[in-house]
Every structure is written in C-alpha cells, then in structure tokens.
Amino acid sequence: MEREENTRDRFVLKLINDTKRGVLHWTAISPERTITPFNERIISTVYKTVIDSKSLRIYKYTANLSELGGYQLHTTQNTQTEVKVRLELIDYYENPLYTFVSDHALHTLFNAISESNSGVEELMENYLKAQ
Amino acid sequence: MNEWINLNGNWFSFLGLAISILTFMVAVWNRRGIEKLNKKNLKRTRMPQINSDLKTSYNSVTNLRAAFEDNRQEIKMEFSKISPLLSSLQKSLYSSEMKNVYKLEKSMSQLDNWMTEENNSGITTWLKIKIGLKQQLNESHVERVMINLNRLITEVDNIEKDLKYE
Numbered sequence: 001m002e003r004e005e006n007t008r009d010r011f012v013l014k015l016i017n018d019t020k021r022g023v024l025h026w027t028a029i030s031p032e033r034t035i036t037p038f039n040e041r042i043i044s045t046v047y048k049t050v051i052d053s054k055s056l057r058i059y060k061y062t063a064n065l066s067e068l069g070g071y072q073l074h075t076t077q078n079t080q081t082e083v084k085v086r087l088e089l090i091d092y093y094e095n096p097l098y099t100f101v102s103d104h105a106l107h108t109l110f111n112a113i114s115e116s117n118s119g120v121e122e123l124m125e126n127y128l129k130a131q
Numbered sequence: 132m133n134e135w136i137n138l139n140g141n142w143f144s145f146l147g148l149a150i151s152i153l154t155f156m157v158a159v160w161n162r163r164g165i166e167k168l169n170k171k172n173l174k175r176t177r178m179p180q181i182n183s184d185l186k187t188s189y190n191s192v193t194n195l196r197a198a199f200e201d202n203r204q205e206i207k208m209e210f211s212k213i214s215p216l217l218s219s220l221q222k223s224l225y226s227s228e229m230k231n232v233y234k235l236e237k238s239m240s241q242l243d244n245w246m247t248e249e250n251n252s253g254i255t256t257w258l259k260i261k262i263g264l265k266q267q268l269n270e271s272h273v274e275r276v277m278i279n280l281n282r283l284i285t286e287v288d289n290i291e292k293d294l295k296y297e
Contacts, residue, residue: 009278020197082292103285104186108193 012087012105015056019112024049026113029057033094036061036086043083047113048090057094058087058110085110171225175294178223182287184216189280196273203247203268210242210276220287231286235279245272 018024026047034046034057044060062081085106089098100106115121191209195202217232224232245268246256259265266272 006278009281010274013274013277016193017196020193103281104189104288105281108190111190112193 008100009105012100012109016105016109016112019109019116022116024051026058026117028117031059034059037096037099038063040064040084044110045114045117047110047117055090055092055094056087057090057096058085058106058113060085060110171223174222177219178287179291181216181220181223182284182291185213185220185280185284185287188213188216189277189284192273192277192280196270196277199270199273206273207242207245207247207268210239213239213276213280214242224290228286228290231279231283235276235283238275238279241266241272 015024019026026049028045029048031042031044031046034042036042040061040063042059042061046057046059048055048057050056060083063084064081084102086102087100087106087109088096091097188209192206195206195209199206213235217236221229221232244259244265246260246265247268256265260267
C-alpha cells in the first residue's frame with residue numbers, strides 16, 4: 001500500500017517537474033465533454049495530455065462539503081464549498097478509468113499547467129524585448 | 132437517636148472532609164485540563180498560517196526543481212525553512228496527528244550532511260563522503276522530502292476542514 005502510494009506520489013511529482021521544465025505539454029479541451037461523478041461544477045479549463053498512449057485529464061471543480069460522496073450531510077452550519085482538483089486517467093471516449101487521490105500536489109500541478117499554457121513567460125519576455 | 136448521632140458524628144465529619152478534599156482535587160484537575168485544552172485551541176488557530184507557509188515552501192521547491200542542478204543550494208535553503216515550521220506545527224497537533232510530521236522530519240534528518248556544491252576536494256570532505264557521513268544532495272532526497280511534505284500539507288488541510296464542523 002505504502003509502495004503504491006509512493007509510486008503515485010512520485011508520478012504526480014514527475015508530472016509537475018516535466019510540466020515546469022516544458023517537457024510535458026497539455027492541451028485545453030472543452031469542459032462540456034467532461035462529466036463529473038457527482039455533478040460537481042467545473043470551474044476551470046480542462047487540460048489533457050497523452051503519456052505512453054494513455055490520456056490524462058485534469059480540472060478544477062467545486063465540491064459541496066455538505067454533499068460529500070453523494071451523501072447529504074445534515075448540518076446547522078451554512079453550506080460550504082471547496083475548490084478541488086481532479087486528475088483522471090481516461091479512455092478513448094473520455095470516460096474516467098482511474099481517479100488520482102486529491103491532494104496539494106494536484107493543485108500545484110494544475111497551477112503549473114495553467115501557467116505554462118497561459119504563455120505569460122513569452123508575453124513578458126516579448127514585451128520587455130520590445131521596450 | 133441522639134446517642135447514635137453522637138456515636139457516628141465523628142465519622143460523618145471525617146466523611147464530609149474527605150468529600151470536600153476530593154471535590155477540590157477534581158476541580159483543580161479539571162481546571163488544569165481546561166487550561167491545557169484552551170492552550171491547544173489557541174495554538175490550533177496558528178495552524179492555517181503554518182500550513183500556508185509549508186505550501187509556499189513546497190511550491191518554491193517545485194519551481195527550483197525544474198532546474199535542479201543550478202538550484203541545489205536554494206533547495207537546501209528552502210528545506211531549512213521547514214524545520215522551524217514543523218516545531219510550531221507540532222504544538223498545534225494532537226499526538227494522533229503527528230505521523231506525517233515525524234515522517235517528514237525523518238526524511239530531512241540528514242539535511243546538514245547534504246552537500247550542494249561540487250567542490251569536495253578537501254581531504255576531510257572526501258573522507259566524510261567515502262564513509263557516508265556526507266552526501267551530494269540529489270533528486271531522490273528532494274523527491275522523498277516533497278512526498279512527505281505533500282502528505283503533511285494534505286493532512287493539515289483535512290484537519291482544518293474537520294475543525295469547521297466541530
């Protein structure tokens with residue numbers, strides 16, 4: 001179990017590192033084609049990449065804390081929502097085959113992908129060169 | 132009846148005194164417990180800030196790691212910021228929540244012996260490397276720390292969420 005977790009963590013770390021180094025490229029896809037398991041609301045661009053002919057998809061969504069896992073939680077407090085990141089291995093028809101455990105590393109990965117796809121570095125460099 | 136009261140009066144006085152002492156001791160013990168709990172709760176309020184600092188360190192190391200060979204020194208410096216944060220975090224956590232703190236501490240226990248410069252020409256350094264006292268900071272060291280740091284951050288995130296419902 002520990003070994004399996006280590007492999008998964010190392011895999012996500014490598015995804016972050018390769019994305020930051022510009023070795024791994026992600027393409028933006030239409031969020032309409034992505035169906036979330038508990039009808040959560042997707043609040044970001046959905047990114048996809050292919051590694052060894054397997055596709056990975058990542059997006060940000062809002063999870064309702066009072067409806068965790070499809071179960072209604074009765075609470076006197078106000079309903080709270082939480083922004084989460086989901087990384088999935090998907091098939092040819094974009095159905096999820098495996099969902100990675102949501103943790104802080106996935107947020108870091110999503111931010112790295114957003115940053116590399118935004119082209120902000122290029123924009124800044126070009127703008128500074130032009131002056 | 133009067134005779135019975137006279138006979139047992141001393142015993143009842145003694146019993147009353149014993150109950151008073153016992154009540155006093157329980158009150159003192161409870162007060163200490165409450166004080167301890169209040170202290171812990173006060174320290175618990177520091178937890179989100181410490182976790183935020185840990186996230187900043189994590190993100191900095193992921194940025195630096197993209198050019199690992201050039202940033203060994205900076206990565207080591209970033210790691211050295213984590214130890215004091217862990218000391219503070221330990222005050223906010225209960226013993227049952229410490230597992231990931233200990234794991235992270237263990238993965239960074241050799242931090243002082245991780246070398247960041249290629250220059251190991253000195254005979255003492257050479258000897259220390261040979262007998263395994265010193266090691267060049269490598270990607271696998273960083274990876275181990277990052278994995279444990281990520282697990283700790285995620286756990287503290289979950290504790291913070293649980294606290295909202297307490």
